[in-house]
Amino acid sequence: DSGVTQTPKHLITATGQRVTLRCSPRSGDLSVYWYQQSLDQGLQFLIQYYNGEERAKGNILERFSAQQFPDLHSELNLSSLELGDSALYFCASSRDRANSPLHFGNGTRLTVT
Amino acid sequence: AQTVTQSQPEMSVQEAETVTLSCTYDTSESDYYLFWYKQPPSRQMILVIRQEAYKQQNATENRFSVNFQKAAKSFSLKISDSQLGDAAMYFCAYRSGGGYNFNKFYFGSGTKLNVKP
Secondary structure (H helix, E strand, C coil), rough: CCCEEECCCCEECCCCCCEEEECCCCCCCCCEEEEEEECCCCCCEEEEECCCCEEEECCCCCCEEEEECCCCEEEEEEEEHHHHHHHEEEEEEEEECCCCCEEECCCCCECCC | CCECCCCCCCCEEEECCCCCEEEEECCCCCEEEEEEEEEECCCCEEEEEEEECCCCCCEEECEEEEEEEEECCCCEEEEEECCCCEEEEEEEEEECCCHHHHHHHECCEEEEEECCC
């Protein structure tokens, strides 16, 4: 158990809809990262937050947004969903130490029909 | 920006044999950390091993070890006595040790390892 909790585990929705993915980082971790992984693909970095502030942006679409709340949990909002958004979305957290690895949640599997 | 390259999209190994997965990276930094992650069919991301760039000694975790060549910017993963449960996608990752890129992680594209019984 990595200590990172993601909900829901599975999500099935229709095109054009909006969904929210939730992540609770490991206790003590201030950084939260979101990744997208399509089937048999690598990890695409979306966005990173540190203690409530956006730190880095990757290939995140304008239809997607995220935030990190004072209690450090994070939410990833996906809107105007398209078939191509179907993927596994990972949240990961890390300590603010250079030798600290990323600890991943089990992911949210999003299916857009 | 730093880049991480895994040049072997897929590899196969016989059970009980040894296999080495390659990873190279491009950086101008002197302080950084390297990691290998395993993603089995369940698609969980599991940390396998980590290496500090300032350490010359190669990291080892049971059957997993690395060959870290700092000058060559190479960080390969050796799996000894391969088991069926080792079948997975393996990702190499880089983390900056400080400066502007601190807290940033860079991942390779992954190597799919098949283990034959």
